[in-house]
Amino acid sequence: MAPVLAVEDLTVTLTQPGGPVPVLERLSFSVEAGRTIALVGESGCGKSMTALAIMGLMPEGFARTDGRIRLAGEDIAAAQPSRLRALRGSALSMIFQEPMTALNPVYTVGDQIAEALRLHQRLERRAALERALAMLRAVQIPAAERRLHAYPHQLSGGMRQRVMIAMALACRPKLLIADEPTTALDVTVQAQVFDLLKALQDEMGTAIVLITHDLGAVADIADTVAVLYAGRCIEQGNTRSVMRAPQHPYTRGLMGCTPHLRLGASADAGTGPLREIPGLVPPLGRRPAICAFADRCGRADATCLDNPQPPLSEAGPSRAVACWHPEAHTA
Amino acid sequence: MTMNAASAPTGADLLQVNDLKVHFPVPGGGRVHAVDGVSFVVRRGASFGIVGESGSGKSTTAQGIMRLVPATAGQVVLGGADILGLRGPRLRQARRHIQMVFQDPFASLDPRRCAGDLVAEPLRLLEGLSRRQAAARLDALFAAVGLSSEARSLFPHQFSGGQRQRLCIARALATKPDIIVCDEAVSALDVAIQAQILNLLAKLQAERGLAYIFISHDLGVVQHLCDEVAVMYLGRIVEQAPTRTFFSFPRHPYSWSLISAAVPAGPARDALKARYLVRGEPPSPIDPPAGCRFAGRCPFAVERCRAEDPALLATGPGHYVACHRVGEIEAPDFDRAQAA
Numbered sequence: 110m111a112p113v114l115a116v117e118d119l120t121v122t123l124t125q126p127g128g129p130v131p132v133l134e135r136l137s138f139s140v141e142a143g144r145t146i147a148l149v150g151e152s153g154c155g156k157s158m159t160a161l162a163i164m165g166l167m168p169e170g171f172a173r174t175d176g177r178i179r180l181a182g183e184d185i186a187a188a189q190p191s192r193l194r195a196l197r198g199s200a201l202s203m204i205f206q207e208p209m210t211a212l213n214p215v216y217t218v219g220d221q222i223a224e225a226l227r228l229h230q231r232l233e234r235r236a237a238l239e240r241a242l243a244m245l246r247a248v249q250i251p252a253a254e255r256r257l258h259a260y261p262h263q264l265s266g267g268m269r270q271r272v273m274i275a276m277a278l279a280c281r282p283k284l285l286i287a288d289e290p291t292t293a294l295d296v297t298v299q300a301q302v303f304d305l306l307k308a309l310q311d312e313m314g315t316a317i318v319l320i321t322h323d324l325g326a327v328a329d330i331a332d333t334v335a336v337l338y339a340g341r342c343i344e345q346g347n348t349r350s351v352m353r354a355p356q357h358p359y360t361r362g363l364m365g366c367t368p369h370l371r372l373g374a375s376a377d378a379g380t381g382p383l384r385e386i387p388g389l390v391p392p393l394g395r396r397p398a399i400c401a402f403a404d405r406c407g408r409a410d411a412t413c414l415d416n417p418q419p420p421l422s423e424a425g426p427s428r429a430v431a432c433w434h435p436e437a438h439t440a
Numbered sequence: 441m442t443m444n445a446a447s448a449p450t451g452a453d454l455l456q457v458n459d460l461k462v463h464f465p466v467p468g469g470g471r472v473h474a475v476d477g478v479s480f481v482v483r484r485g486a487s488f489g490i491v492g493e494s495g496s497g498k499s500t501t502a503q504g505i506m507r508l509v510p511a512t513a514g515q516v517v518l519g520g521a522d523i524l525g526l527r528g529p530r531l532r533q534a535r536r537h538i539q540m541v542f543q544d545p546f547a548s549l550d551p552r553r554c555a556g557d558l559v560a561e562p563l564r565l566l567e568g569l570s571r572r573q574a575a576a577r578l579d580a581l582f583a584a585v586g587l588s589s590e591a592r593s594l595f596p597h598q599f600s601g602g603q604r605q606r607l608c609i610a611r612a613l614a615t616k617p618d619i620i621v622c623d624e625a626v627s628a629l630d631v632a633i634q635a636q637i638l639n640l641l642a643k644l645q646a647e648r649g650l651a652y653i654f655i656s657h658d659l660g661v662v663q664h665l666c667d668e669v670a671v672m673y674l675g676r677i678v679e680q681a682p683t684r685t686f687f688s689f690p691r692h693p694y695s696w697s698l699i700s701a702a703v704p705a706g707p708a709r710d711a712l713k714a715r716y717l718v719r720g721e722p723p724s725p726i727d728p729p730a731g732c733r734f735a736g737r738c739p740f741a742v743e744r745c746r747a748e749d750p751a752l753l754a755t756g757p758g759h760y761v762a763c764h765r766v767g768e769i770e771a772p773d774f775d776r777a778q779a780a
Contacts (some may be wrong), residue, residue, distance in 0.1 A: 151630040152601070217669040251720075266494065267721050295493040296657060300717060322631055329705040366635030368664035370702055373775035376687035380664060382639045386632040391599055 111182065111406065113283050113316035114163070118176035119186070121155075121162055123393065125170070129188075130157055131155075134340045137421075140333070142283070143310060145317040147331035147348070149324065154337040157318045160286045163318070164188070164203055165193040196426040199229040202277040206289035208269035212261040218272045225274055225279050244275040248305055267298035268323035274305065276341035279374060288320045293330050298429040303330050325366060328352055336360045338411070339391055339401035342421055346428035354438035356430040360404050362386040408434050454651050455482040455538070455619055460514035462497075468724045469596070474500040476675035478514075482619060485645065487652040489666030489683070491659060491698065495722050496672040497542045498655045502623045505653070506540050507531075518619075539612035543624035545604035549596040555582075555607055556592030562614045577614070584647075585610045585640060589700075602633035609640065619651040626661060638665060659702045663687055668758070671695050674725050674733040678753060681759040691761045693738050694718070696772050708777040715739070716772050732764065740744045740769045 121133040133155050140146040148156045161167045163178055165185065178186040180201060185193065198235065202225075205211040213221060222244055223237035233239065245253040248271040261269055270290065277285055288308070291299040307330060310317060319331055327334055327348060334351050336359065337342040339363040344357040355361040365384035388405040391397065400419055412433045415420075421431040462475040475497045482488045492497045503509045506518050507524065515522045523534045539562070542548040549558055559581055560574035569577075579589045585606040596604055605625065612620050622641070626634040642665065643648055656662050662669055663683055670680040671694060679692035688698060693716070700712040718737040723729070734737070735745040744764050752762040 150634055265721050295721075296659075297493060297718060298721060300701045301719065302711065324631070325702075325704060363631060366640075367631050368660040369704070370660045370663060370687070370699070372687055372699065372703070372778045373773075374688065375775075375778050376663075376684050382637040382642060383664065385635045387636075387640060389602070389633075395738055 110141050112141050112179075113181055114318065115139040115179040116159070116163070116176070117179070119159070119162060119173065120175035121158060121167065121171055121229075122174040123171050123392070127394075129174075131396065132340055133162065133395060134418075136337075136340075136342055137176075138333075138335045138342065138345060139170060140284075140316045140318060142316055143314045144333070145310070145319055145331045147319045147321060147327040147334045148321050148337055149267070149321060149327055149334060150302070150337035151322065151390050153339075155340040156337055157288055159337070160203065160288050160318065160320055163284075163286060164201065165190075165359050175436070177224065177387060180263060186230075195229070196280075198225040200281040200283045201286075202282045202284075202288040203288065204270070204277045204290050205272045206292050208266065208293070210341045211273060212269060214261055217258050217260055218275075222272070222276045222279050224234070229280050230340070236440070242277065244279050245272070246274045247278075247309065247331070248272070248273075249301075257348060264404065267294055267302065270294060271305070272301055274302070278309055278313065278315065285310075286318045286320070289322070290319070292321075292323070299326075306330065324352070324367060339396050341401070341418070341431065342420065342429075343402065343431045344429070345421070346425075350425075350428060354436075356424055356428070356435040356438070357402075358408050358436065359386070359402050361436060362405075387420065400431075408436075444533070444616065450514075452484050452626075453481050454484040454486075454518070455653075456506060456515070457481075457501075457516040458515040458517065460501065460504050460516065461512040462500050462509055463512040465580040466726055472725050472726055473675045474725060475504055475511075476728075478677055480670055480676075480677065480680065482651050482653060483667075484618065485649040485651055486668065487645065487654050487666040488501055489662035489669045490653065490727070491656070491657065491662055491669060492672035493722055493727060495674070497675040497725070498672050499623050499671070502540070502621045502653060502655055502673075506538065506621060506751060508540075532566050535616045536562075536615040538621065539615065539617040539619075540623065541605070541608050541612050541614070541625045543628055545601060545608050545628070546596065549604060550607055551596050553595070555587075555594050555596070556591065556594075558607065559592075559611045559614055562611060566615050581610045581614055588635075600633075601629055602636055602725060605629060605633075606640065607635055609637075609644070613644065613648075616648075617650070619653065620727045621653045621655070623655045624657070625654075627656065627658065634661075641665065659698060671698065674722055674728055676762065678734065678762045679760065680752070681756075685756065685759050687774075689756075689759075690758070690774075691755060691766055691771070692734075692763050692767065693740050694734050699774065700772065703774075703777045706777075712772055712774075712777055740765055 117137050119136040123130045123132050173186050177184045219238050219241045222241035226232045226237040228242050242257050250256050250271055291302050331348045334348045335342050338359050344360045386405055400413050403413045419431045419433045421429050424430040445659045457480050460478045464472040478501055504511045511524050516524050526534055556578055563569045563574040582589050587606050626637050642653045654666055666683050669683050669686045673694050679695045696716040697718040700716045705710040731746040732750050735741040750762045750764045752760045755761050
């Protein structure tokens with residue numbers, strides 16, 4: 110099956126008075142219809158910039174300098190602004206972390222959902238509102254008729270995120286980008302929002318790019334995972350396989366530094382200190398020519414310090430890793 | 441019921457919260473019962489975790505204890521005095537012993553003042569030290585939280601998120617408090633940085649015999665750091681237990697729901713979720729209904745639950761549950777979920 114989204118060697122550069130600064134470096138990944146890929150990594154690794162590059166919404170100064178972004182075969186990175194406007198909200202849509210700032214406070218939620226339908230599908234106001242109502246029901250908002258005429262501030266955080274999902278999916282997009290969609294929500298509401306996204310994805314065949322720092326969410330919803338570090342993909346593969354046997358020390362570090370819930374009889378087992386990843390992600394403009402993780406890595410040796418960035422290389426069935434000393438796992 | 445003796449915190453009582461209530465009037469009538477009769481004890485050198493959804497009153501409890509919002513009723517006893525009744529110099533004296541770290545380290549640091557000034561401020565205000573005397577204590581404070589002494593002259597925007605939280609912790613430590621209230625102190629941080637800060641908090645506790653009230657929505661973090669856990673729902677504690685007991689034998693249906701939502705993905709979780717994860721969101725805390733506040737979302741509620749408010753009763757050593765149906769309902773098989 111041809112992928113819905115194929116990002117190939119995407120390189121994004123920030124133009125600054127001191128010269129160009131690399132932001133994303135030769136990033137490649139793809140996702141098929143009805144599938145979900147998760148992009149994970151710390152702040153400053155390039156997750157959100159990747160989303161904005163796909164949407165054609167990069168801030169001023171940032172530009173694609175190499176690579177392609179194909180949406181159903183069409184290179185949208187090279188598309189005209191008018192073409193991008195036609196795609197955004199119809200074939201391509203996005204939900205954001207903080208639904209309160211992403212919704213317009215002076216329009217009813219019904220009007221905001223209807224807007225995309227009127228614009229892209231040329232529906233009349235009444236027909237668009239009817240579809241908006243159907244979407245509110247699809248995202249399981251109770252008393253949907255009444256909520257159609259509500260303003261964002263009248264809804265709870267979980268309900269606002271459901272409205273965002275209704276807006277994003279109203280035109281049945283081929284691709285949905287979800288940037289930390291549940292970070293601002295309570296755990297019980299989080300679980301409901303993920304269940305809802307999965308159900309709608311199954312029904313519509315939407316491909317999803319999930320951006321998150323929450324590895325629990327990744328295990329929950331993503332088929333494949335790409336771990337980003339300092340603007341590069343450093344590990345990629347089937348979610349279960351990567352989570353079970355991470356090969357890059359950074360992936361392993363990310364998994365080790367979250368406290369895992371111990372329940373029932375295992376709640377008695379004590380734990381020592383959490384495994385830390387020391388230090389910080391190198392800031393823009395200060396990335397080294399060698400492996401960018403080397404200064405935080407317990408496995409770094411002369412090979413890592415004397416060689417350029419390790420390339421992303423095949424590492425087992427549908428796995429890839431960018432490390433001079435990937436961790437070996439015996440099955 | 442079995443209980444590991446080592447799981448019970450052993451220090452003497454340090455802070456006692458008695459029947460704390462924080463109500464806010466609502467324009468147009470009614471009252472928000474944000475905190476509605478919360479009592480607990482924090483022992484010297486121990487960590488007391490409070491978990492619950494937004495609106496459960498966990499942050500307002502912290503703010504009530506710190507006197508950042510006025511309490512409607514109740515007592516907060518620290519060092520023999522009810523700090524809710526203190527004023528002037530005696531209140532400032534008490535504040536040296538209880539400090540707070542907030543969720544957003546950027547919002548809680550004045551952007552126009554350098555790190556050294558920010559950390560010295562409580563020393564000058566609460567201990568009456570001169571600028572020079574305060575400065576003499578800064579090196580040790582910066583070192584304790586893992587910041588270099590050169591960082592003293594930097595401004596908050598020149599720090600990363602994790603370093604800013606270290607700065608907030610240094611400021612909280614300045615007056616050598618007995619207890620620090622941490623309100624979602626690691627929630628805004630990246631996981632790698634979160635681990636660094638959690639390890640720092642544990643280290644400081646071991647070195648200085650600090651107690652924490654640790655408010656978080658993340659059960660894994662609370663289990664890692666805390667000796668005791670309280671679950672809040674709509675302004676009330678619905679379950680409280682030593683951490684090991686809580687994660688071995690949680691007894692309140694709301695606790696089951698929170699835990700089910702946090703279990704790692706897999707078939708066992710799907711089964712737990714189907715039976716125990718509650719749907720919807722908490723009802724409004726404005727004039728909450730009679731009966732158990734959780735009854736409207738509880739899959740196990742019976743008529744009695746809607747009529748009668750359950751009291752928080754002991755069901756085992758240090759274990760308290762507010763549920764009419766305790767022991768009547770089959771508890772989730774968390775052993776199976778863990779094995780998966």
